[in-house]
Amino acid sequence: MRHNTVQYGGLSLPAKRGYIFPMVLFASLAVGLLVLTISQFQTSNRQKYQHLNDYQAAFNIAYSALVEVLADIQSRQWSNRSFKSGPKDRSASLFGGSYNLRVEDHASIEFMFNVKIRVKFKEKSHLFYWRMQYNPSLLDFTNLFIPVYYEEYGDPANAPTDIDSKVDEIMQRRKDNQPKIEEIAEKLRTTDTVKEALEVVGIDPGGVNQADLPRPGVVTINIPPADLTLKPVSVLISAVDPAANHIIKSFNFGLDVTELTPDQELLLDTLADLLKDQQPDTRIELRGHASSDGSAETNMQLSIERAQSVADYLIASGISSGRISVAGFGETQPIASNDTPEGRAKNRRVEFVLKEIP
Known part of the structure; x- marks a missing residue:
């Protein structure tokens, strides 16, 4: 009986009739399925990357519009901001897309404003929302604007009508x-x-x-102090509270003490220079406080005298007395527990509230 053979190298191997074609067909189908799977995977990844790139482009448009708003406030100063009298709208084309923007003051919180930016890029719309706080600190120009809240809506139709x-x-x-x-x-x-x-x-x-x-x-990391000759302006700044009270850090007093230390006078020298040279339209309210040591009447007097000591030094440094007001709160507004010596030391303080002259 005659058999079909298959050449493999230099050998002739017998092959059963009908065996080769199904194997070739199966291998072809397997390769085709593999190619199809890889193609679908690549298409899916390409779509994901494209979606990511489109979102990034839309965000870049919105963020650039936000930066323009912040730059405008900085150049005009807060008291002359463009939306002081009501909401301000703006539209423009940018980076291959377009945006519609509205900026307005918060309804009740001073130095707070909301920015809504609707972006259209490649026929898709996004709504970006920022709530920003203006930090009119004389001594911290790096945190002039503080983002308080951020939200992005892929489809503006899904955004609540009363976002604020x-x-x-x-x-x-x-x-x-x-x-x-x-x-x-x-x-x-x-x-x-x-x-x-x-x-x-x-x-x-x-x-x-x-x-x-x-x-x-x-883990404690010890960093050696830098040998700098600059005045320690950075220690003057602390976090901004919701009422926009800008507090100089570590401006504390000892028990029953109202006099300034040499270090405190150095801080006030720096503050006075900035008030005179860079911020002539800023008023300062000095708020004195005390710990719970002693009677309420004594603590009230101590708090007033501490604030007055600061006021007298600033006036002697060339700051007009008309720009300074003094208030004492005694022991009524602690920022730390009066149950510990450390807490009471923090409460014996003067706060500096900075406000623009209207």
Whole structure:
């Protein structure tokens, strides 16, 4: 009987009739499916990257529009901002897309404003929302504008019509939750193991590996002080609170002390130079405070005298007395617990509230 053969190298191998064609067909189908799968995968990734690139382009348009608003405020000064008398609208084409912008003051919070930017790029629309706080600090030009809230809506139709009110609610919940957050943080400091820490934040440690191990210790990094001859302007600045009180850091007093130290006089020299040379249209309200040591009447007098000491020094440094006001609050507005010596030391202070002359 005659058999079909298959040449493989220099050998002639017998082959069964009908065996080769199905194998070739199967291999062709497998290769075709592999190519199709790879093609679909590449198409999917290409679409994802394209979507990401389109979103990035839309964000760049919105952020550039926001920067123009901030630059305009900085050049005009806050008291002359373009939206002082009401909402300001603006439209423009940029980076192959276009935007419509509205900026307006917050309804009730001073130095707060909202920016809504609708961007259209490649037939797709986005709505970007920023709530910004203007920080009129004389001594911290790097944080002139502070973003308080940000949101992006892929489809503006899905955005609530009363965005400002919704953001107000979110900010209020943040404020309401802050004591609970601080309570949890305080409890976390005293936990010894990962398991205890997870239980504090409400996580079941049952499925966590090595949950009974001790928590990692605190690593202390010692950075040697830089040998700089510049005045320590950076220590003057602290975080801005919601009421726009701009507080000089560490301007504290000893127990029953109202006199200024040489270091405090150096800080006031720096402040006076900036007030005279760069911010002649700024008023300063000096608010004195005291700890709970002593009687309420004594503490009220101490707080007034501390603020007055600062006022007298600034006036002697060339700041007009008409730009300065003094107030004393005694022990009624602590920023730390009066139950500890450290807390009472923080409460014996003077706050500097900076306001533009209307």
